[in-house]
Amino acid sequence: MxxxxxxxxxxxxxxxxxxxxxxxxxxxxxxxxxxxxxxxxxxxxxxxxxxxxxxxxxxxxxxxxxxxxxxxxxxxxxxxxxxxxxxxxxxxxxxxxxxxxxxxxxxxxxxxxxxxxxxxxEAVAGTGARIADTRKTTPGLRALEKHAVRCGGGLNHRFGLDDAILIKDNHVVVCGGVVEAVTAARAGAGHLMKIELEVDGLAQFDQALALVAEGQGPDVIMLDNFDNAELAEAVTRRRDGGHRVVLEASGGVGLTTVRGIAATGVDVISVGALTHSxxxxxxxxxxx
Incomplete structure (x- = not known):
């Protein structure tokens, strides 16, 4: 390391x-x-x-x-x-x-x-899911704390507001919807800039998948506070549609729940507790 x-x-x-x-x-x-x-x-x-x-x-x-x-x-x-x-x-x-x-x-x-x-x-070993951090870091210590996550075998999520586009629920509301938010992000993003979209349910997820099918969707979809059944359904819909998009689970993740979340087939699980707790x-x- x-x-x-x-x-x-x-x-x-x-x-x-x-x-x-x-x-x-x-x-x-x-x-x-x-x-x-x-x-x-x-x-x-x-x-x-x-x-x-x-x-x-x-x-x-x-x-x-x-x-x-x-x-x-x-x-x-x-x-x-x-x-x-x-x-x-x-x-x-x-x-x-x-x-x-x-x-x-x-x-x-x-x-x-x-x-x-x-x-x-270690809790998700063998599932194929990777553990990632968040921006919930101690002010002034982000570089050190994210380095510590890598030392533990985790992945770093975006480092700050400037290295990836992450469209969250409030962005969606202000833009007028998922399609409008992603379309605006695509229009403004450079060719090296990744776009992630947070969705709060399967209805929004399906809208995001439709954009992916058209080649205009996000690179990553964050499944925010989905239960395990919803996570598994999202993974199934991605597979059945042949869509190439990374699925990230976020929200309510703890050591007692992370294995079950990983077993649904998501690619990444982001855990704020790695740095804030x-x-x-x-x-x-x-x-x-």
């Missing part, structure tokens, strides 16, 4: 460090730790999980102490057990203790997302 470019991570780290250091810096480290003292410490997992965000540790430490020695033991995307050492650091003690919380916050957040994503991916993974830092 390749990491994110440092240039995407550094602004987040610098913002977080500035927030933590405040107006006077780490007054505790300055008061208690002799100037020039050095220390060694390990980042170790207290629970099993999937690694994501290890470069946040490296860059946070280096931002405070450019001469620090950093040994990253695992790579993003690798699974680990409780007790696993993820990284070992030797650095200026004042600098490292000032960087500790920022590094742990980011690493725990990213590992939590990767671990939850892996759980969803993932628990932070418990990772400790111990000096030695």
């Amino acid at each position: 390749s990491g994110l470019p440092d240039t995407l991570i550094l602004p987040v780290i610098r913002m977080a460090l500035a927030e933590d250091l405040g107006r006077a810096g780490d007054v505790t480290a300055a008061a208690c730790i002799p100037e020039g003292a050095r220390m060694r410490a390990r980042f170790a997992a207290r629970k099993p999980g999937v690694l994501a965000g290890i470069d946040c540790v490296r860059l946070t430490v280096l931002e405070m102490d450019p001469r620090a020695s950093i040994d990253l033991r695992l790579k993003d995307g690798e699974a680990f057990e409780a007790g696993a050492v993820l990284a070992e650091i030797e650095a200026d003690a004042r600098a490292f203790l000032s960087a500790e919380r920022t590094a742990l916050n980011l690493l725990g957040r990213m590992c939590g997302i990767a671990t939850l994503t892996r759980t969803y991916v 993932a628990p932070v993974l418990d990772i400790g830092l111990d000096a030695f």
Whole structure:
């Protein structure tokens, strides 16, 4: 699993460090730790999980102490057990203790997302369905959180408002209907721009399929809050019509329901919980 470019991570780290250091810096480290003292410490997992965000540790430490020695033991995307050492650091003690919380916050957040994503991916194994994230991310952390989803084996949905057209229910209402919304999107989209349409029932789905049959439909149809019987019926109608369009299930997805949703034959299942509800993974830092 390749990491994110440092240039995407550094602004987040610098913002977080500035927030933590405040107006006077780490007054505790300055008061208690002799100037020039050095220390060694390990980042170790207290629970099993999937690694994501290890470069946040490296860059946070280096931002405070450019001469620090950093040994990253695992790579993003690798699974680990409780007790696993993820990284070992030797650095200026004042600098490292000032960087500790920022590094742990980011690493725990990213590992939590990767671990939850892996759980969803394993839950649908063998069905052919893929798990995708949404834009329900922490403001300012989207690049990191979507990277964590990939570390867990999931897919990224659109990154922002500018990289794909997603026609949702409110767009349909304002445009006057499914046909009008998709037609307008097709007229304005460049040749590389994908179009996805959210539908709220089989009636709208059939309108979208008719557009697909004419070669003027969306590339993806999002089946929003369909029950499993409706999802299966949509898959059947696509198959019987020979339509080439990706079907995405969305809404009301949880670990207890995702396997049943996947079994209906949809291609993608988007899960907002991957980023908005993932628990932070418990990772400790111990000096030695």
